[in-house]
Every structure is written in structure tokens, then in C-alpha cells.
Amino acid sequence: MAKEKGLISPEDFAQLQQYMEYSTKKVSDVLKLFEDGDMNRFCQEDVIGYVGFEHFLKLYLEVDEVPHHLCWSLFWSFHASQSLEMTKSRGNVICLSDVSCYFSLLEGGRPEDKLEFTFKLYDSDRNGILDSSEVERIIHQMIRVAEYLDWDVSELRPILQEMMKEIDYDGSGSVSLAEWVRAGATTVPLLVLLGVDMTLKDDGVHMWRPKRFPRPVYCNLCELSIGLGKQGLSCNLCKYTVHDHCAMKAQPCEVSTYAKSRKDIGVSDPTPGSFPRCQPLVSVFIPSHTRPLPDKALPFSPKVQSHVWVRGGCDSGRCDRCQKKIRIYHSLTGLHCVWCHLEIHDDCLQAVGTECDCGPLRDHILPPSSIYPRVLASVPDRKLKTADDASLSTIDALRIDPVSNTHPLLVFVNPKSGGKQGQRVLWKFQYMLNPRQVYNLKNGPEQGLKFFRDVPQFRVLVCGGDGTVGWILESIDKANFPVVPPVAVLPLGTGNDLARCLRWGRGYEGENLGKILKDIETSKVVYLDRWLLEVTLQGNEKSDPVPSQIINNYFSIGVDASIAHQFHVMREKYPEKFNSRMKNKLWYLEFATSETIFSTCKKLEESLTVEICGKPLDLSDLSLEGIAVLNIPSTHGGSNLWGDIRRPQGDTSSINQALGSTAKIITDPDILKTSVPDMSDKRLEVVGIEGAIEMGQIYTKLKNAGHRLAKCSEITFRTTKTLPMQIDGEPWMQAPCTIKITYKNQMPMLMGPAPNSNNFFGFWS
Ligand SMILES: [Zn+2]
Numbered sequence: 045m046a047k048e049k050g051l052i053s054p055e056d057f058a059q060l061q062q063y064m065e066y067s068t069k070k071v072s073d074v075l076k077l078f079e080d081g082d083m084n085r086f087c088q089e090d091v092i093g094y095v096g097f098e099h100f101l102k103l104y105l106e107v108d109e110v111p112h113h114l115c116w117s118l119f120w121s122f123h124a125s126q127s128l129e130m131t132k133s134r135g136n137v138i139c140l141s142d143v144s145c146y147f148s149l150l151e152g153g154r155p156e157d158k159l160e161f162t163f164k165l166y167d168s169d170r171n172g173i174l175d176s177s178e179v180e181r182i183i184h185q186m187i188r189v190a191e192y193l194d195w196d197v198s199e200l201r202p203i204l205q206e207m208m209k210e211i212d213y214d215g216s217g218s219v220s221l222a223e224w225v226r227a228g229a230t231t232v233p234l235l236v237l238l239g240v241d242m243t244l245k246d247d248g249v250h251m252w253r254p255k256r257f258p259r260p261v262y263c264n265l266c267e268l269s270i271g272l273g274k275q276g277l278s279c280n281l282c283k284y285t286v287h288d289h290c291a292m293k294a295q296p297c298e299v300s301t302y303a304k305s306r307k308d309i310g311v312s313d314p315t316p317g318s319f320p321r322c323q324p325l326v327s328v329f330i331p332s333h334t335r336p337l338p339d340k341a342l343p344f345s346p347k348v349q350s351h352v353w354v355r356g357g358c359d360s361g362r363c364d365r366c367q368k369k370i371r372i373y374h375s376l377t378g379l380h381c382v383w384c385h386l387e388i389h390d391d392c393l394q395a396v397g398t399e400c401d402c403g404p405l406r407d408h409i410l411p412p413s414s415i416y417p418r419v420l421a422s423v424p425d426r427k428l429k430t431a432d433d434a435s436l437s438t439i440d441a442l443r444i445d446p447v448s449n450t451h452p453l454l455v456f457v458n459p460k461s462g463g464k465q466g467q468r469v470l471w472k473f474q475y476m477l478n479p480r481q482v483y484n485l486k487n488g489p490e491q492g493l494k495f496f497r498d499v500p501q502f503r504v505l506v507c508g509g510d511g512t513v514g515w516i517l518e519s520i521d522k523a524n525f526p527v528v529p530p531v532a533v534l535p536l537g538t539g540n541d542l543a544r545c546l547r548w549g550r551g552y553e554g555e556n557l558g559k560i561l562k563d564i565e566t567s568k569v570v571y572l573d574r575w576l577l578e579v580t581l582q583g584n585e586k587s588d589p590v591p592s593q594i595i596n597n598y599f600s601i602g603v604d605a606s607i608a609h610q611f612h613v614m615r616e617k618y619p620e621k622f623n624s625r626m627k628n629k630l631w632y633l634e635f636a637t638s639e640t641i642f643s644t645c646k647k648l649e650e651s652l653t654v655e656i657c658g659k660p661l662d663l664s665d666l667s668l669e670g671i672a673v674l675n676i677p678s679t680h681g682g683s684n685l686w687g688d689i690r691r692p693q694g695d696t697s698s699i700n701q702a703l704g705s706t707a708k709i710i711t712d713p714d715i716l717k718t719s720v721p722d723m724s725d726k727r728l729e730v731v732g733i734e735g736a737i738e739m740g741q742i743y744t745k746l747k748n749a750g751h752r753l754a755k756c757s758e759i760t761f762r763t764t765k766t767l768p769m770q771i772d773g774e775p776w777m778q779a780p781c782t783i784k785i786t787y788k789n790q791m792p793m794l795m796g797p798a799p800n801s802n803n804f805f806g807f808w809s
Pocket residue numbers: 249250251279280281282283284296297298299
């Protein structure tokens with residue numbers, strides 16, 4: 045029997061949502077079966093009993109067996125919101141329409157739908173408002189969820205009570221649906237507190253991955269050897285390592301990614317002694333003069349982070365305390381800290397002390413004491429947003445308050461870039477930093493950007509190809525940050541022209557990530573111009589969609605959209621996209637090269653006119669087969685179409701100043717001869733390409749330059765026939781049109797240290 049009628053436990057809620065994630069069924073599919081399909085026999089005038097409900101769940105969640113307690117507690121929670129008369133007249137049944145209404149709200153996936161779902165669940169008399177006894181039940185449920193999340197609940201009840209008072213916007217003594225939804229979107233993380241959003245429950249759970257070990261390793265649970273070359277499971281976050289068969293009995297993961305109590309975040313407790321629980325992760329200095337204070341001014345005291353030791357995992361084999369070898373004699377030996385990554389002898393533990401400074405990467409790390417549940421923070425913060433700017437995206441449950449003078453790194457990894465390299469990089473960063481700083485781009489960048497929005501001085505690291513970088517820059521641009529964070533690049537895969545120009549290399553090949561993070565620390569901000577490409581079709585010929593409206597790297601028309609090469613690059617870059625659509629497109633384009641590119645692009649000037657900053661560019665003396673517009677001095681994976689410049693010392697803009705080439709528009713060949721490309725001068729370099737052979741030589745690095753035509757800040761192309769084009773390496777066929785390229789804005793990027801600079805830090809192996 046459900047002990048508390050109408051309340052679904054957080055565990056059940058989490059389980060239900062997991063099932064829903066895996067199921068492909070929609071409520072409407074199942075509803076049909078009950079209304080006039082196979083399941084009709086369980087349904088009488090919109091009413092089903094327990095057995096019918098069980099069938100409903102099985103079909104809806106696509107499982108053979110629904111856990112009994114889940115089915116039971118769901119049934120009774122629906123039953124609790126039934127009218128008394130109904131129970132009297134029909135017995136223990138529930139309304140099918142209620143069930144489907146609730147579930148379809150939950151499957152809607154939008155935060156406001158989910159908020160409505162919870163509202164309906166707790167509005168037990170279904171009068172459209174939550175009265176005081178219903179609100180009491182909600183608070184009760186929130187506390188159960190907080191317990192489930194391991195939060196310190198002793199401090200939560202008064203906060204929740206006050207919060208529920210705030211939700212009653214018009215002070216009527218009861219909460220309407222509108223007030224509820226507004227609160228969920230502006231002030232209170234209702235979805236988390238009611239267990240609908242369970243993303244916070246990751247703490248304490250190991251992130252296993254299968255691993256083979258090149259040296260003897262011992263199981264953290266049974267302490268027996270995991271044979272050399274045999275496979276075991278290793279937690280990605282804490283390096284706790286076990287036999288496959290020991291994983292079920294493993295101790296919980298020691299990596300706690302956020303603080304769960306006020307004292308863990310340095311808020312001194314108004315009533316000392318009310319925290320019976322000991323948090324092993326963070327010990328906090330509480331000043332002795334602490335006394336009860338009004339709620340609105342919670343004092344913050346210095347946060348002190350403790351080491352979190354896990355046995356074994358001493359990969360370096362040397363003790364960071366005494367510098368002697370850590371010998372592994374037939375047993376689990378040594379300790380490593382999951383935050384600062386110190387590796388020490390068991391005997392050196394005393395000497396090391398308890399305080400953890402997060403080690404050499406502290407500038408990038410968000411220690412758990414810097415992330416905490418918003419509801420546990422001081423009251424004024426919950427008023428951060430006003431009802432007027434309610435975007436209904438629901439606020440983050442967690443809040444970041446970084447260690448002062450650090451630059452928390454927000455990492456995005458495209459796991460599909462660079463073969464398996466992407467996945468490996470993701471794992472490594474999850475270990476090196478707080479896993480809450482590292483985002484897999486298969487879920488998009490929005491969540492990470494939102495979470496970091498108000499963090500002062502944060503930096504972004506994008507791990508992927510140029511396409512991924514362009515995507516993140518566009519997302520950052522759209523996010524309208526108060527201060528735009530600078531972006532560093534860890535290039536994965538091939539191509540990577542932008543990363544190359546920013547000195548992050550041509551492609552990651554397993555180098556020391558610790559060193560790369562140290563390089564980011566010393567990197568400097570440069571601004572990258574971004575350009576807007578507007579295409580207006582002439583006539584009504586069909587055309588491929590334009591792959592992007594923004595140019596970060598380069599744009600070209602004609603022979604340079606050299607198709608066979610693109611085919612090659614694309615196959616390396618997006619092997620998974622090489623099924624139907626992309627494949628067809630590229631095969632088609634490859635055709636175009638081999639058979640018709642010569643005739644398509646021959647005498648390009650006859651089907652194309654160019655205007656720079658409003659003036660026509662004279663192409664009559666040239667026989668061009670392609671024109672390229674460059675924002676950065678690298679294309680096609682390292683060719684420089686502008687050509688080398690014997691450049692004097694100094695920064696680019698002062699060189700150009702000295703050479704007299706700072707004009708908005710330059711066409712004089714003598715000035716162009718010495719002009720240096722610059723990614724932040726709000727100008728583009730325009731280059732002509734004389735033929736396919738020349739282009740071939742440029743690709744194969746036999747030749748490094750085209751024919752310099754101009755430098756300018758605005759370009760218009762008009763074409764009279766379909767021509768191959770490409771933008772940042774993405775090719776397409778474009779019907780006759782007008783193309784206008786104008787300056788959009790600049791984004792701050794991080795430029796790696798000069799190649800010869802000697803700043804190696806041997807912290808990492
Ligand atoms: Zn773990």
C-alpha cells in the first residue's frame with residue numbers, strides 16, 4: 045500500500061523518466077488501443093482499474109514488466125486526485141483521460157509542460173488552485189527529493205516554506221497554475237525540487253568504462269589482481285577500478301560535483317550544531333563568532349576544500365610528497381586525490397595535510413564548493429530574474445560561485461570529431477576538471493552556456509573541427525552574454541584552418557592535455573572578424589540550401605570548390621554522414637569536378653561580376669576560374685591562398701600601418717604585395733585563382749598563393765549561372781544570385797603561445 049497517497053517517491057519518478065526516455069511510444073498511440081483497440085476490454089467509459097493501468101504502462105513504456113512499486117505508486121497518485129464520489133460509486137479506478145493528460149504533459153518535454161504536470165499531480169481536489177494543505181504536501185515531497193539528492197535537508201524546510209509564500213504572487217493564500225509556472229521559470233527550481241529533473245542525481249555514481257591495463261592493477265573492491273592485459277572497469281571520474289564482476293558491489297563514487305549543504309559553500313550556519321551530517325568532501329571554516337543572522341544576509345566565509353583520496357590509480361609511479369617511487373607489490377598501493385591529482389604513498393598521507401588547492405589546473409577548475417543548489421543560496425539571489433523577463437526556460441538548479449581570480453573553463457567536446465579521439469578527450473577532461481564543466485555536444489551547447497552565463501572571467505574550450513567551432517561561436521553570439529567569453533580550440537580531425545591560425549595545431553594526436561590547459565592559461569585574446577553572407581536568388585531556378593550565413597574562415601566560388609578534394613575532406617571529417625543525403629550531394633559534386641568543372645568555371649568573369657565596397661572590380665585582363673574571399677590566412681587544411689609575406693617584426697596591425705595598407709579598400713598591386721592578412725582588421729582578402737591546375741598545386745602545397753585582387757570590407761557577387769561555392773569548407777551548388785558579404789561582428793578567441801615559447805609544464809603524463 046502506498047504509505048503516502050498521491051506522492052510519487054523521487055526514486056520512482058527517476059525510474060519513470062528513464063523508462064520514458066527509452067520508449068518510443070507516445071501517449072496518443074496507447075490511448076487509441078484503449079479507446080477502440082485491443083485494450084478496449086480494460087476500459088469502461090474512460091475508467092480503468094489497476095490491471096488496466098498496468099497494461100497501459102507496459103505498452104507506453106515498452107517493457108514486458110513494469111516494476112510493481114512503480115506501477116502501484118503511480119496508480120495511487122492518480123487515484124488520490126480522484127473525486128470522492130467517483131471512488132464511492134466505481135471503486136478503486138482511475139480516469140484514463142487523467143492518466144493520458146498527465147503523461148502527455150510529461151512527454152511534451154518543455155519545462156512549462158512539466159511544470160503543469162506537477163501542478164496537476166498536486167492539485168488533488170482538481171479545483172485549479174493549490175490550497176495550503178496541497179502546498180504542505182508539495183513541501184513534504186520536495187524534502188524527500190532533497191534527501192534523495194543527499195542534500196542537507198535540516199536547513200531546507202524554512203527556505204521552502206518561504207519560497208512557497210513567494211510563489212503566491214498575488215498574496216491570495218493559494219497558488220494558481222499561472223503563479224506556479226511563473227515561479228518555476230523565474231525564481232524557484234521547481235522541476236528539480238519535485239524530482240522531475242533528475243540531472244543532479246549523477247553524484248555518487250561511478251562513470252564506468254572498460255579498460256585494459258598495461259601494468260599490474262588491483263581491484264579497489266576485492267583487492268585481487270586484474271590480470272595484465274585483462275579487462276576491468278575503471279571509473280572515469282575517480283579512477284576507482286574493479287573487476288567486471290565487482291562493479292555491482294563497488295563503493296559509491298567519491299567525486300561529488302557540487303556542495304549539498306550551506307556550510308559546504310561557506311555560508312555560516314545561523315544555528316550552529318544543526319548539521320548532524322558529516323560531509324566527507326569539504327570541510328569549512330566556520331568563524332567562532334557566528335550568531336543567528338537575518339536570512340537575507342547570509343555571511344560567506346572562506347571556503348576550504350579537502351583532498352578526496354581514492355586508493356590506487358598512481359599512474360606516475362612516483363610520490364608527489366617524498367618523490368620516491370610508489371612500488372606496487374601484489375596489492376593496491378598509494379592514494380590519489382580526485383581533485384588535485386596528487387599521487388602519494390599511504391604513509392605520506394599525514395604529511396600532505398587536508399587542504400586541497402585543486403593542483404596545477406586550479407585556474408580552470410570549479411571545485412565542488414563553487415557549485416551549489418540555488419535554493420540553499422541567500423534569498424536575494426532567488427529574485428535574480430523578474431517575472432517580466434520570464435523566458436519559461438526554467439532556471440538552473442545549481443549556481444556557480446567560482447574561486448576568486450580563477451578562470452573556470454567550459455569545455456565542449458564533439459565526440460564525433462577525429463574518430464575515437466573525441467570520446468577519449470571527453471573522458472580525460474571529465475577526470476581532469478569538474479565533470480559539470482565538460483559537455484558532450486551530442487546534447488548541444490545551450491545547457492553549458494546557460495549554466496556558465498553569470499560566471500565572471502570564464503573561458504570556453506571547443507574540442508572539434510572548424511565546423512564545431514563555428515557552431516559554438518554562433519551559439520555564444522546568440523546567447524547575448526553580458527561579457528563574451530574567449531574561445532580556445534582543441535582541433536580534432538583534419539582541416540582545422542581556424543585552429544591552425546590560432547596556434548592550437550593542425551589536429552590533436554594524443555598530446556598531454558595538461559600542457560594544453562596550461563597553454564590556455566597563458567594564451568592571449570585576439571578578435572576574430574565574422575562576416576555575414578546574404579544570398580538573394582535571381583529568377584526561380586532551384587538551388588541547394590546555403591550551408592551557413594556566417595563566414596569565419598573563407599568563402600569561394602568556382603574551381604576552388606574543388607570537389608574531389610572536398611569529397612576527401614568531408615569523408616574524413618564526417619564519416620557518419622556518408623550515408624544517403626550527404627553522399628549523394630558529394631558524389632554529385634565530384635561529378636561536377638571531373639566532368640564539367642572546366643566548362644563550368646572557364647571564363648568565370650563571363651558569368652560573374654564583383655563589386656568591392658560599391659566599386660566594380662575589373663577582372664577583364666585575367667582568366668580566372670575561381671575567386672576566394674579570405675578571413676584567415678589558412679584554407680583547405682593549411683594552404684595560404686594570400687601567399688607568404690616576408691613580415692617584419694611586430695603585430696599585424698602596426699605592420700599594416702607602417703606599410704600604409706590600412707585603407708578600407710585596397711586594389712593597388714604594389715600595396716597588396718606587402719599587405720599582411722589580419723583576422724581582426726574588419727577587412728577581407730580577395731584572391732583570384734587562374735585554373736584547376738593552379739588550385740591543384742595549392743592543395744598539394746607546390747604553390748602557396750593565388751592572384752591578389754583586393755582587400756576590402758564589403759563584397760557583392762552577381763552570378764548568371766549555377767556555380768559551385770563553398771563556405772568554411774562546406775560546398776554547395778548555387779543558382780544565379782546576388783551574394784552580399786558584410787561585416788557582422790568580432791568574437792574573442794584565445795591565441796596559443798608562440799611555437800618556440802618554452803613554457804612546458806611536466807605535471808601531466
Ligand atoms: Zn568514480
